Each structure stands twice: as structure tokens, then as C-alpha cells.
Amino acid sequence: MKKSTLLLSSLILASSLLFSACSDNQDDAAPASGAAAVTNPTATTTTGSASSEQANGQVIQAADLSKLPEAAKKRTDTIIASLTDPAGAFVPYFTQSGYDGNVNSQLQSSLVTTDDKGVPAPDLAEKWDISPDNLTITYHLRKDLKFSDGSPVTADDVAFTWTILHDKAYSGDTAVDVIHVKGGADYKAGKAKTVSGIKVIDPLTISVTLEQPNATALTTLGGPVLSKAYYGKDYKFGNLDYIKKLYLSPVGTGPYTLEKFIPGQEVRFVANPYYYKGKPKTEHFIYKTSEGDTWQYLETGEIDFASFSATQENIDKLKALGFANILSYTPSSYGYLQLNLEHEQLKDKKVRQALTYGLDRQSIYVDAAQGAGAIANIPASPISWAYTEEGINPYKHDLEKAKQLLDEAGWKAGSDGIRVKDGKKLTIHFLGSKNKGTDIFIPIAKENFQALGIDFQPEVFADFNALVSKVESKDYDMASFSTPMLSDPSDGLAMFLPNGDVKGFNNPKFTELYKQSLATTDIEARKKIYKEIFQLLNDELPVIFTSYKKTVYGYNGRIQNLSVSPFNGISESLPEWSLSK
Structure with missing residues (x-):
């Protein structure tokens, strides 16, 4: 699947992707390579509530390093971080998923x-x-x-x-x-x-x-x-x-070189002596595949670094470990439900709007996340200079409005309660990865859509790459993804172009506005154009925008020099990481 949109203007610095996907996030990082950033304190209407400890970039120091597991104590020249299993395409511009981009x-x-x-x-x-x-x-x-x-x-x-x-x-x-x-x-x-x-x-x-x-x-x-x-x-x-x-024998210019890739297990790196900023301070770095076991691996010292949704529960659990530093971070990404607009029932804008009104996004993405999320209604994060709420429909959960739109679209309830049009039942075949977010999404979505007379058919994949393959086959109606970190406002929009990933959406007005937004470097002029773009997409809903996330990193208190960049994540500081004695 060509996730050109998320690719972001190649600036997509490969580095900006690093650690953008949380281990227990609701969505999966879309299969794209590249991309990038901090909390806008004025965006209080969308960022949701959070404790002062969740301030972006604030570190809570480990309380008791004596509790550090023996496995972590023994490491002297190696740091291990958790990562969803990459596909193994380790050449920039040719990556097959955001996790390849992390590598x-x-x-x-x-x-x-x-x-x-x-x-x-x-x-x-x-x-x-x-x-x-x-x-x-x-x-x-x-x-x-x-x-x-x-x-x-x-x-x-x-x-x-x-x-x-x-x-x-x-x-x-x-x-x-x-x-x-x-x-x-x-x-x-x-x-x-x-x-x-x-x-x-x-x-x-x-x-x-x-x-x-x-x-x-x-x-x-x-x-x-x-x-x-x-x-x-x-x-x-x-x-x-x-x-x-x-793919598996890359030559690059980064701080590390690839030592070995063991699919489904880990990616091993060794310090690059030719790195222009100087050889990294830690000789070995490892990405360990830890889906489903991230907490266990952190607790036992098998990994040194992991990311989680920034719920108070997760923060409290990290504090209880004693040996973990805690760093809160708000990425410049957004979550969305990709829709297969080539399927007849989803070509109608009223059906897409009905699905959005009918889905209780507040319960799924905010309440269940204990405030570590906020509702998204446009393809830009509240931290973006282009973000706006002016003229934006919040699509608050409204089953009656959703039913009205489906009625207007010609979908009438059948004898079994499922809506029918032209002899075809209204079904939604959903694809998601096996994670906590999907576990939350499915029962709520099923209840919501059943109330609308929609036959909701979920399919869950333990392997992210298998989910991507299913989407590429076009055998789906709805799939859950999130973007990598976005730098420029245009980065989250390329998927909506005629040759983008949202097949079936060809809107000449959007395409013209997109071109206009790139034809000038005047930021105020671009803001006006992006506001019009966001209003258009908020109405057309070629995808269902779902959420913005807040992340918390938990990491071995021995790690020194770790910092987070609003636009590049942790990747830029990683070559400086070292382990104190």
C-alpha cells in the first residue's frame, strides 16, 4: 500500500518516525515511511484533561534505581527498546511500514x-x-x-x-x-x-x-x-x-549500522564509526519485538525503553517500578479509520457522516484512555500552526442524526433490523490489529452500529503486516490506522490526492487547494488555505478522523542524555544515550 500521504514530505526524515507507535495505542501507524510535532497550550478544547505530570517533555526521575532488574544491570554497552515487528525493507524511500522507518x-x-x-x-x-x-x-x-x-x-x-x-x-x-x-x-x-x-x-x-x-x-x-x-x-x-x-544489507549515513535482523524477534544495530557527529556513545542498540509483552519485558529488564498511552494508570504503574524514568510526550499525529470508498455503500457522503455521528468516539478514544487522548475532526494535530476549529463539525455522538442520514441515503431497516438498499445489506467489514485499543473499539462500535441497523463484521490481526496485506487486497470497508509524526500540514493530506491511499476519493477542489497550499511560503496565506481544506475534508469525510494521542515513555533510569524533540521524537538524541554505572 503506497502510504504516500504519511510519508510526508520526505522530510520525512526517517528519524521523525522513531517511537511514534505506542505499544498499547488504539491505532496502528500507517504503513508509510517517514514523517514528524508539541502541545499547544491554547488548544484546551481538544486536548482533553491531563495531570500536570503529563506535561509534554517533562521527566519524572526514577525513585529507586536499586530496584533495577538484574538483566538490565548487567548491560554495559547495549540499550534495548521495544518495537512492533518491521517488514525488513531497510532502505529509505522503499520502506513497507512505519516500523521499517523506525529502523x-x-x-x-x-x-x-x-x-x-x-x-x-x-x-x-x-x-x-x-x-x-x-x-x-x-x-x-x-x-x-x-x-x-x-x-x-x-x-x-x-x-x-x-x-x-x-x-x-x-x-x-x-x-x-x-x-x-x-x-x-x-x-x-x-x-x-x-x-x-x-x-x-x-x-x-x-x-x-x-x-x-x-x-x-x-x-x-x-x-x-x-x-x-x-x-x-x-x-x-x-x-x-x-x-x-x-533491504537487509543497507549502507547509510546514520549513527548506527544494521548488525542483524531476526524477523519477529529483534533488530540489532552497532555504532557507526563514520557517523559525522561522532560515533554513538552506546556501542549496541536493539529493537526487540514486544507486542503484547511490553510491560513484562520492561518489568523484567529485558528491554530498557517502551512507550505507552499516557493514562494515569500507566503513569502510576511506571512509578511503581521505581527504576524507570517517565517522559510524557504529545506527537503530531492523528488517528483515523480508513474507508474503502470503492465499495458502493461508502461512496455516499451521508453514509460516511452517519458512521461518524453513530460512533461513540468519546468513549473509545478519550474516556477509555483516561484522558490520554482527544477527538480528532481534521487531519492535523492541535499542535500544528495550521490547526483550526473554525467551521469544523465536531460530529458529537448522535444516533438519531445518524439514523436520519442513513434514511436519507436510502438505507431502510430490513426484517432482521439490518438496513437494506437495492437488495444489499449494509455491512461494515472492519480490520484492526490485536491490541488494547482494538479490544476497546470493537464492542463499542458493534453496539453503536447495531443500533443503526449496520452489520458490523470485525477482523483482528496479530501481525500488523498481515493487516496491511489485507487492506492492499481491498477486502475491507474500514481499517484502523494512525499517521507517523507530521511536520508540515501538507504531510497529513497527500493520502486524499487522486493517486493517494484513499482510493475512490477524487475531489478537484481539494486537489486545487492542496496545490495552492504548497505554492506559497507565506505562513498566513497557507493558514487560510488549510482552514478551507480542513473544512472540506471535515464535511466530505473520506476517512473518519478519530483521535489525537498522548504518549508516555518509560525507560531504564540509567539511560543518560535522553531527550525528546517536538518534531523528531527521540531519534536525534539516541546517539547520545549512554548507561550510567
Whole structure:
């Protein structure tokens, strides 16, 4: 499934995904690669109540490190974190799920990152220049950059990376097409041997020229750099299948290199001696698959770091451990129920609105989460500078309104109470992963939809990748997902484009507004456009927006230098993590 939308403007810094999926969250991180951020204290109407201990970025120190389990005490050069099992596509731009992106966040650095305010900041590129007409961006690489195999990073590698993203065979998540690099379309169509807008000026300098201004171009093109010598040695236009053979032997520029991937168990990393910021302080890092056992693994010391919904119950449990530091964090993501708009019953906007009115989202996402969640009604987090509630329908739970809309849509109750139209029953085939959130969702949704005369048919998957495969087969009506962390407001919108992941939604007005939002860098002008976009999507409901989440990290009190970035999560500080004696 091409989650181009969540990909985010490639800025999607692979790093921004790190730890975006909680172990007991209601939704699953959508299968996308990439993306990014802090709590807006003025957004009190949507963020819900929370204790002062849940303030974003506030650390509650471990009370008694003597309670640290023996397994954790014995580790001296290894830190272990929990992670949902990745698919194993460890090459940026070719990832198959957000969990692959979590792995890539340690294997790769990007040309451009973002600071704590969401402003582009140097990474592999030490600086950049933008022409007065906003059409040409020139990136200046740092000196002496090296890939993890010791080879130099040059402008030729950047040019190769950008070129294969324009190959007709590229089907990954980076929405480079919307950037409109000059000559990109001709290259993709096979009409040109190179992308004319890409110019290598010298080994450390490269420029790219666009056909039209784009507010996200700097970061979209400022993603990870692929080694031309390694990833390009077998490259032929129109054939990128060979890269699959390199998924498990990646070469990158990040703080760690891949040591071993054991599917269903763990991903092992070793410190990269060529990392431009210096070799990480901890030699070994491990992602351990811990779905369903996260609490147990943290309690026994089998893992050092885990994330949970920021309920008071979870915070109290973490406090009771004694040896865990506790860090609260609000990511810039949103949850949603993806709808199969190619199925006849969901093509009607009134049916989609009825489903939203009929679903008790307050009970599912806020009350059951003990305040560690809030209702979402637009594809942007309250922490986003573009967030608005003006003209937004909150779709408060209203069964009578839902029934009225279904009546208007021509769905009438049959003899068994299930609504029927043109001889077909109104059914909703739901897909979800096996987790606490799904366990909460299913009984409430079943009761709600039964009251509306809808036959609700849930299907639960223990393996996230199996759920993704089912969605790709289009054998579903509704599936539960959440985005990675989002940096730019446009990042959460690409799924609604005609070639996006929400199949069957083709709204010319949305597409035009989306283009307008990227055609200017004036933030006030963009705010006005996004307000109109959010109002449109809030009415059309191509997906059912569900919730914003609050996360709490519990981690071994020995870990030093751990910090959280509003837009990049924990990935940027991870190379500095060390274990105190």
C-alpha cells in the first residue's frame, strides 16, 4: 500500500518516525515511511484533561534505581527498546511500514532536519540557498561526510537519489511528483536520460530547479542520501527491483549500522564509526519485538525503553517500578479509520457522516484512555500552526442524526433490523490489529452500529503486516490506522490526492487547494488555505478522523542524555544515550 500521504514530505526524515507507535495505542501507524510535532497550550478544547505530570517533555526521575532488574544491570554497552515487528525493507524511500522507518531512522541521516520549532535545520547539508523566485534550491554538503562503508558522500549521490525517485518504476512513499522538479516528468516518461533540473555543481554542492514554487521542497528533497556506488551499481531505468536484494544489507549515513535482523524477534544495530557527529556513545542498540509483552519485558529488564498511552494508570504503574524514568510526550499525529470508498455503500457522503455521528468516539478514544487522548475532526494535530476549529463539525455522538442520514441515503431497516438498499445489506467489514485499543473499539462500535441497523463484521490481526496485506487486497470497508509524526500540514493530506491511499476519493477542489497550499511560503496565506481544506475534508469525510494521542515513555533510569524533540521524537538524541554505572 503506497502510504504516500504519511510519508510526508520526505522530510520525512526517517528519524521523525522513531517511537511514534505506542505499544498499547488504539491505532496502528500507517504503513508509510517517514514523517514528524508539541502541545499547544491554547488548544484546551481538544486536548482533553491531563495531570500536570503529563506535561509534554517533562521527566519524572526514577525513585529507586536499586530496584533495577538484574538483566538490565548487567548491560554495559547495549540499550534495548521495544518495537512492533518491521517488514525488513531497510532502505529509505522503499520502506513497507512505519516500523521499517523506525529502523531506518538509526541507519540514515538526512540532508535537512527540523529544529524544535519545526523550522528546517542543517543535517548532512550544512547550509542551503534559495533563489529569489523560490524555484532553485542549492544544498551545500558538509566536508568529509562518509557512508557507513567508509566511502565519501558527494553531490553525485544526492543526484542519484533524486533521480531514482523520478524513475517510472519507483512506487515508494516519497511524494516527489508533487514537487515538480524541472525535467522530472520527462525522465519518468523515458523522454530524457537525466532530470534536467538536477545540477551537480561540485562534489559538495548540488542544485535543484522546480517548475513552480513548493513550500515543502526543501525538506522533501532534503531526505536521506543513497550511495550511488552501492545502490546504483545495478541501476537501469525502469527497473528498481534489484534494490529489494539490498533491504537487509543497507549502507547509510546514520549513527548506527544494521548488525542483524531476526524477523519477529529483534533488530540489532552497532555504532557507526563514520557517523559525522561522532560515533554513538552506546556501542549496541536493539529493537526487540514486544507486542503484547511490553510491560513484562520492561518489568523484567529485558528491554530498557517502551512507550505507552499516557493514562494515569500507566503513569502510576511506571512509578511503581521505581527504576524507570517517565517522559510524557504529545506527537503530531492523528488517528483515523480508513474507508474503502470503492465499495458502493461508502461512496455516499451521508453514509460516511452517519458512521461518524453513530460512533461513540468519546468513549473509545478519550474516556477509555483516561484522558490520554482527544477527538480528532481534521487531519492535523492541535499542535500544528495550521490547526483550526473554525467551521469544523465536531460530529458529537448522535444516533438519531445518524439514523436520519442513513434514511436519507436510502438505507431502510430490513426484517432482521439490518438496513437494506437495492437488495444489499449494509455491512461494515472492519480490520484492526490485536491490541488494547482494538479490544476497546470493537464492542463499542458493534453496539453503536447495531443500533443503526449496520452489520458490523470485525477482523483482528496479530501481525500488523498481515493487516496491511489485507487492506492492499481491498477486502475491507474500514481499517484502523494512525499517521507517523507530521511536520508540515501538507504531510497529513497527500493520502486524499487522486493517486493517494484513499482510493475512490477524487475531489478537484481539494486537489486545487492542496496545490495552492504548497505554492506559497507565506505562513498566513497557507493558514487560510488549510482552514478551507480542513473544512472540506471535515464535511466530505473520506476517512473518519478519530483521535489525537498522548504518549508516555518509560525507560531504564540509567539511560543518560535522553531527550525528546517536538518534531523528531527521540531519534536525534539516541546517539547520545549512554548507561550510567
